[in-house]
Amino acid sequence: MFEVLVFVYENYWRGDACPEPEQLGRKLSAHGFEAEEIRDALQWLDGLSLATQGLQFEHQASEGDDDNAITTARVTLGGAPEAALPQSSQSMRVYSPSEQEHLGAECLGFIRFLELSNVLPCGLREIVVERAMAAPGDPVALDELKIIVLMVHWSTGIEPDALVLDELCESREGRTAH
Template sequence: MFEVLVFVYENYWRGDACPELQQLGRKLSIVGFEEDEIAQALVWLDGLNLAAQDTQMAPVAEPAAPRQSPISMRVYSVAEQDHLGAQCLGFISFLESSGVLPAPMREIVLDRAMAAPGDPVSLDDLKIIVLMVYWRFGEEPDSLVLDELCDDASGRLAH
Protein backbone atom coordinates (compact mmCIF):
# COMPACT_ATOMS: atom_id res chain seq x y z
CA MET A 1 0.00 0.00 0.00
CA PHE A 2 2.73 2.48 0.88
CA GLU A 3 4.38 2.15 -2.54
CA VAL A 4 1.06 3.22 -4.07
CA LEU A 5 0.82 6.20 -1.69
CA VAL A 6 4.36 7.29 -2.56
CA PHE A 7 3.49 7.05 -6.27
CA VAL A 8 0.40 9.22 -5.72
CA TYR A 9 2.41 11.75 -3.69
CA GLU A 10 5.11 11.98 -6.36
CA ASN A 11 2.74 12.21 -9.33
CA TYR A 12 0.04 14.58 -8.09
CA TRP A 13 1.23 17.92 -6.80
CA ARG A 14 -1.56 18.33 -4.26
CA GLY A 15 -4.49 16.35 -2.94
CA ASP A 16 -6.93 18.44 -4.93
CA ALA A 17 -4.98 17.68 -8.14
CA CYS A 18 -5.54 13.96 -7.67
CA PRO A 19 -8.30 12.40 -9.80
CA GLU A 20 -11.38 10.76 -8.29
CA LEU A 21 -10.57 7.47 -6.59
CA GLN A 22 -12.10 5.28 -9.33
CA GLN A 23 -10.09 7.02 -12.03
CA LEU A 24 -6.99 6.93 -9.84
CA GLY A 25 -7.50 3.18 -9.36
CA ARG A 26 -7.55 2.65 -13.13
CA LYS A 27 -4.38 4.73 -13.55
CA LEU A 28 -2.61 2.80 -10.80
CA SER A 29 -3.62 -0.47 -12.42
CA ILE A 30 -2.23 0.69 -15.76
CA VAL A 31 1.04 1.64 -14.07
CA GLY A 32 1.31 -1.93 -12.80
CA PHE A 33 0.37 -1.96 -9.14
CA GLU A 34 -1.39 -5.08 -7.86
CA GLU A 35 -5.14 -4.90 -7.35
CA ASP A 36 -5.03 -5.62 -3.61
CA GLU A 37 -2.42 -2.87 -3.05
CA ILE A 38 -4.54 -0.45 -5.08
CA ALA A 39 -7.73 -1.33 -3.20
CA GLN A 40 -6.04 -0.94 0.18
CA ALA A 41 -4.51 2.41 -0.82
CA LEU A 42 -7.82 3.72 -2.20
CA VAL A 43 -9.65 2.82 1.02
CA TRP A 44 -6.88 4.54 2.98
CA LEU A 45 -7.04 7.66 0.75
CA ASP A 46 -10.82 7.76 1.09
CA GLY A 47 -10.37 7.72 4.86
CA LEU A 48 -7.84 10.55 4.55
CA ASN A 49 -10.34 12.58 2.53
CA LEU A 50 -13.07 11.96 5.11
CA ALA A 51 -10.80 12.80 8.05
CA ALA A 52 -9.62 16.03 6.42
CA GLN A 53 -13.01 17.06 5.03
CA ASP A 54 -14.20 19.03 8.06
CA THR A 55 -10.75 20.11 9.20
CA GLN A 56 -9.68 23.58 8.26
CA MET A 57 -6.16 24.71 8.81
CA ALA A 58 -7.04 28.29 9.73
CA PRO A 59 -4.37 30.91 10.44
CA VAL A 60 -3.78 31.65 14.10
CA ALA A 61 -5.42 35.09 13.78
CA GLU A 62 -8.82 33.56 12.96
CA PRO A 63 -10.85 32.80 16.09
CA ALA A 64 -13.35 30.57 14.20
CA ALA A 65 -12.05 27.25 15.50
CA PRO A 66 -11.05 26.55 19.09
CA ARG A 67 -7.28 26.29 19.41
CA GLN A 68 -5.38 23.81 21.52
CA SER A 69 -4.02 25.32 24.69
CA PRO A 70 -0.22 25.51 24.81
CA ILE A 71 -0.27 23.65 28.11
CA SER A 72 -2.51 20.83 26.91
CA MET A 73 -1.12 17.36 26.38
CA ARG A 74 -2.24 14.57 24.05
CA VAL A 75 -2.65 11.28 25.90
CA TYR A 76 -2.38 8.22 23.67
CA SER A 77 -4.68 5.26 24.18
CA VAL A 78 -3.26 1.80 24.78
CA ALA A 79 -4.36 0.80 21.26
CA GLU A 80 -2.49 3.80 19.78
CA GLN A 81 0.60 3.01 21.86
CA ASP A 82 0.55 -0.61 20.75
CA HIS A 83 -0.11 0.08 17.06
CA LEU A 84 2.31 2.98 16.69
CA GLY A 85 5.08 2.01 19.06
CA ALA A 86 7.49 4.25 20.92
CA GLN A 87 9.53 5.25 17.85
CA CYS A 88 6.51 6.57 15.91
CA LEU A 89 5.01 8.32 18.93
CA GLY A 90 8.38 9.93 19.61
CA PHE A 91 8.57 11.15 16.02
CA ILE A 92 5.07 12.63 16.21
CA SER A 93 6.07 14.37 19.45
CA PHE A 94 9.21 15.70 17.75
CA LEU A 95 7.18 17.14 14.84
CA GLU A 96 4.64 18.63 17.21
CA SER A 97 7.22 20.22 19.53
CA SER A 98 9.05 21.60 16.48
CA GLY A 99 5.88 23.47 15.56
CA VAL A 100 5.44 21.77 12.18
CA LEU A 101 2.56 19.45 13.04
CA PRO A 102 -0.43 21.38 14.39
CA ALA A 103 -2.93 19.50 16.56
CA PRO A 104 -5.58 19.06 13.82
CA MET A 105 -3.00 17.55 11.46
CA ARG A 106 -1.63 15.38 14.27
CA GLU A 107 -5.06 13.91 14.84
CA ILE A 108 -5.41 13.08 11.15
CA VAL A 109 -1.92 11.53 11.14
CA LEU A 110 -2.95 9.41 14.13
CA ASP A 111 -6.25 8.42 12.50
CA ARG A 112 -4.53 7.35 9.28
CA ALA A 113 -1.69 5.62 11.14
CA MET A 114 -4.25 3.59 13.08
CA ALA A 115 -5.80 2.57 9.75
CA ALA A 116 -2.41 1.48 8.36
CA PRO A 117 -1.17 -2.09 8.37
CA GLY A 118 1.74 -3.11 10.56
CA ASP A 119 1.99 -3.79 14.24
CA PRO A 120 3.67 -1.58 15.15
CA VAL A 121 3.67 0.81 12.20
CA SER A 122 7.22 1.40 10.98
CA LEU A 123 8.76 4.85 11.22
CA ASP A 124 9.24 4.93 7.44
CA ASP A 125 5.53 4.20 6.93
CA LEU A 126 4.60 6.91 9.46
CA LYS A 127 6.72 9.42 7.54
CA ILE A 128 4.76 8.59 4.38
CA ILE A 129 1.53 9.09 6.32
CA VAL A 130 2.71 12.53 7.52
CA LEU A 131 3.65 13.46 3.94
CA MET A 132 0.23 12.35 2.70
CA VAL A 133 -1.54 14.47 5.32
CA TYR A 134 0.48 17.53 4.26
CA TRP A 135 -0.28 16.62 0.63
CA ARG A 136 -4.01 16.37 1.32
CA PHE A 137 -4.06 19.93 2.69
CA GLY A 138 -1.99 21.21 -0.23
CA GLU A 139 0.86 22.19 2.05
CA GLU A 140 4.52 21.42 1.70
CA PRO A 141 6.43 20.92 4.91
CA ASP A 142 9.41 23.09 5.75
CA SER A 143 12.51 22.00 3.78
CA LEU A 144 14.26 20.61 6.87
CA VAL A 145 11.16 18.64 7.83
CA LEU A 146 10.76 17.43 4.24
CA ASP A 147 14.37 16.28 4.34
CA GLU A 148 13.69 14.39 7.58
CA LEU A 149 10.55 12.80 6.12
CA CYS A 150 12.20 11.75 2.85
CA ASP A 151 15.78 11.02 3.89
CA ASP A 152 16.94 7.47 4.50
CA ALA A 153 18.55 7.70 7.93
CA SER A 154 20.07 4.22 7.78
CA GLY A 155 23.27 5.52 6.18
CA ARG A 156 23.84 8.28 8.74
CA LEU A 157 26.71 8.18 11.18
CA ALA A 158 26.22 9.52 14.68
CA HIS A 159 28.90 11.93 15.86
Protein backbone atom coordinates in the same frame (compact mmCIF):
# COMPACT_ATOMS: atom_id res chain seq x y z
CA MET B 1 -0.17 0.04 0.10
CA PHE B 2 2.58 2.50 1.04
CA GLU B 3 4.29 2.16 -2.35
CA VAL B 4 1.01 3.25 -3.96
CA LEU B 5 0.74 6.22 -1.57
CA VAL B 6 4.29 7.30 -2.40
CA PHE B 7 3.48 7.07 -6.12
CA VAL B 8 0.37 9.23 -5.63
CA TYR B 9 2.34 11.77 -3.57
CA GLU B 10 5.11 12.01 -6.16
CA ASN B 11 2.80 12.29 -9.16
CA TYR B 12 0.07 14.64 -7.91
CA TRP B 13 1.33 17.83 -6.34
CA ARG B 14 -1.73 18.27 -4.08
CA GLY B 15 -4.70 16.24 -2.96
CA ASP B 16 -7.09 18.31 -5.04
CA ALA B 17 -4.99 17.61 -8.16
CA CYS B 18 -5.50 13.87 -7.78
CA PRO B 19 -8.02 12.22 -10.13
CA GLU B 20 -11.21 10.57 -8.92
CA PRO B 21 -10.73 7.11 -7.32
CA GLU B 22 -11.88 5.12 -10.37
CA GLN B 23 -9.54 6.94 -12.74
CA LEU B 24 -6.71 6.84 -10.20
CA GLY B 25 -7.23 3.10 -9.79
CA ARG B 26 -6.90 2.59 -13.54
CA LYS B 27 -3.71 4.69 -13.66
CA LEU B 28 -2.22 2.77 -10.74
CA SER B 29 -3.10 -0.52 -12.38
CA ALA B 30 -1.47 0.65 -15.61
CA HIS B 31 1.70 1.41 -13.63
CA GLY B 32 1.82 -2.21 -12.45
CA PHE B 33 0.49 -2.03 -8.90
CA GLU B 34 -1.39 -5.10 -7.62
CA ALA B 35 -5.18 -4.88 -7.34
CA GLU B 36 -5.13 -5.51 -3.56
CA GLU B 37 -2.54 -2.77 -2.99
CA ILE B 38 -4.59 -0.35 -5.08
CA ARG B 39 -7.80 -1.21 -3.24
CA ASP B 40 -6.17 -0.76 0.19
CA ALA B 41 -4.57 2.54 -0.83
CA LEU B 42 -7.80 3.91 -2.32
CA GLN B 43 -9.72 3.00 0.85
CA TRP B 44 -7.04 4.66 2.96
CA LEU B 45 -7.09 7.78 0.75
CA ASP B 46 -10.88 7.88 1.01
CA GLY B 47 -10.55 7.89 4.80
CA LEU B 48 -7.97 10.66 4.55
CA SER B 49 -10.31 12.70 2.38
CA LEU B 50 -13.12 12.26 4.91
CA ALA B 51 -10.81 13.21 7.80
CA THR B 52 -9.68 16.44 6.12
CA GLN B 53 -13.01 17.35 4.51
CA GLY B 54 -14.20 20.79 5.56
CA LEU B 55 -10.90 21.72 7.18
CA GLN B 56 -9.18 24.89 6.13
CA PHE B 57 -5.77 25.53 7.62
CA GLU B 58 -4.58 29.09 8.04
CA HIS B 59 -1.12 30.27 8.91
CA GLN B 60 -1.09 33.12 11.37
CA ALA B 61 2.19 34.74 12.28
CA SER B 62 2.69 36.38 15.63
CA GLU B 63 3.13 40.12 15.42
CA GLY B 64 6.63 40.85 14.12
CA ASP B 65 7.68 37.20 14.35
CA ASP B 66 7.45 35.25 11.10
CA ASP B 67 9.39 32.30 12.52
CA ASN B 68 6.67 31.42 15.02
CA ALA B 69 3.76 30.86 12.65
CA ILE B 70 0.73 29.29 14.23
CA THR B 71 -1.49 27.02 12.21
CA THR B 72 -5.17 27.07 13.09
CA ALA B 73 -7.97 25.05 11.62
CA ARG B 74 -11.37 26.27 10.59
CA VAL B 75 -14.05 23.64 10.36
CA THR B 76 -16.99 24.43 8.13
CA LEU B 77 -20.21 23.20 9.72
CA GLY B 78 -23.38 23.96 7.83
CA GLY B 79 -21.63 26.58 5.74
CA ALA B 80 -20.42 28.72 8.65
CA PRO B 81 -16.74 28.43 9.54
CA GLU B 82 -16.02 27.89 13.21
CA ALA B 83 -12.54 28.33 14.63
CA ALA B 84 -11.13 25.23 16.27
CA LEU B 85 -10.08 25.81 19.82
CA PRO B 86 -6.32 26.23 20.07
CA GLN B 87 -4.46 23.68 22.14
CA SER B 88 -3.12 25.05 25.38
CA SER B 89 0.66 25.04 25.68
CA GLN B 90 0.19 23.12 28.93
CA SER B 91 -2.08 20.42 27.52
CA MET B 92 -0.88 16.91 26.86
CA ARG B 93 -2.08 14.27 24.40
CA VAL B 94 -2.58 10.94 26.14
CA TYR B 95 -2.53 7.96 23.79
CA SER B 96 -4.85 5.03 24.38
CA PRO B 97 -3.32 1.57 24.93
CA SER B 98 -4.38 0.51 21.41
CA GLU B 99 -2.74 3.64 19.92
CA GLN B 100 0.42 2.98 21.92
CA GLU B 101 0.53 -0.61 20.73
CA HIS B 102 -0.24 0.13 17.08
CA LEU B 103 2.05 3.14 16.76
CA GLY B 104 4.91 1.97 18.95
CA ALA B 105 7.40 4.06 20.88
CA GLU B 106 9.45 5.14 17.85
CA CYS B 107 6.43 6.56 15.97
CA LEU B 108 5.02 8.23 19.08
CA GLY B 109 8.40 9.85 19.68
CA PHE B 110 8.53 11.06 16.08
CA ILE B 111 5.03 12.54 16.34
CA ARG B 112 6.12 14.39 19.47
CA PHE B 113 9.25 15.63 17.68
CA LEU B 114 7.07 17.03 14.87
CA GLU B 115 4.76 18.69 17.40
CA LEU B 116 7.66 20.35 19.23
CA SER B 117 9.08 21.49 15.88
CA ASN B 118 5.76 23.25 15.11
CA VAL B 119 5.29 21.05 12.05
CA LEU B 120 2.32 19.11 13.35
CA PRO B 121 -0.32 21.23 15.10
CA CYS B 122 -2.85 19.33 17.20
CA GLY B 123 -5.48 19.15 14.45
CA LEU B 124 -3.06 17.60 11.97
CA ARG B 125 -1.64 15.33 14.69
CA GLU B 126 -5.08 13.86 15.28
CA ILE B 127 -5.54 13.18 11.58
CA VAL B 128 -2.07 11.56 11.43
CA VAL B 129 -2.90 9.35 14.43
CA GLU B 130 -6.30 8.40 12.99
CA ARG B 131 -4.81 7.52 9.59
CA ALA B 132 -1.92 5.63 11.22
CA MET B 133 -4.46 3.58 13.17
CA ALA B 134 -6.12 2.72 9.85
CA ALA B 135 -2.79 1.54 8.38
CA PRO B 136 -1.65 -2.07 8.44
CA GLY B 137 1.27 -3.17 10.57
CA ASP B 138 1.63 -3.68 14.28
CA PRO B 139 3.42 -1.52 15.15
CA VAL B 140 3.47 0.89 12.23
CA ALA B 141 7.02 1.34 10.94
CA LEU B 142 8.57 4.81 11.25
CA ASP B 143 9.09 5.06 7.47
CA GLU B 144 5.39 4.32 7.00
CA LEU B 145 4.42 6.96 9.56
CA LYS B 146 6.53 9.48 7.65
CA ILE B 147 4.56 8.65 4.50
CA ILE B 148 1.32 9.15 6.46
CA VAL B 149 2.52 12.57 7.67
CA LEU B 150 3.42 13.53 4.08
CA MET B 151 0.03 12.38 2.83
CA VAL B 152 -1.82 14.37 5.51
CA HIS B 153 0.11 17.51 4.55
CA TRP B 154 -0.50 16.69 0.85
CA SER B 155 -4.23 16.29 1.44
CA THR B 156 -4.56 19.59 3.31
CA GLY B 157 -2.40 21.51 0.84
CA ILE B 158 0.14 22.46 3.51
CA GLU B 159 3.68 22.15 2.28
CA PRO B 160 6.21 21.43 5.03
CA ASP B 161 9.39 23.49 4.93
CA ALA B 162 12.48 22.05 3.21
CA LEU B 163 14.20 20.73 6.34
CA VAL B 164 11.08 18.92 7.51
CA LEU B 165 10.48 17.56 4.03
CA ASP B 166 14.04 16.26 4.04
CA GLU B 167 13.45 14.57 7.41
CA LEU B 168 10.24 12.97 6.16
CA CYS B 169 11.68 11.80 2.83
CA GLU B 170 15.16 10.64 3.79
CA SER B 171 15.89 7.32 5.43
CA ARG B 172 17.93 7.40 8.62
CA GLU B 173 20.13 4.62 7.27
CA GLY B 174 23.33 5.84 5.70
CA ARG B 175 23.31 9.15 7.58
CA THR B 176 26.49 10.20 9.29
CA ALA B 177 26.10 11.85 12.68
CA HIS B 178 28.13 15.02 13.10
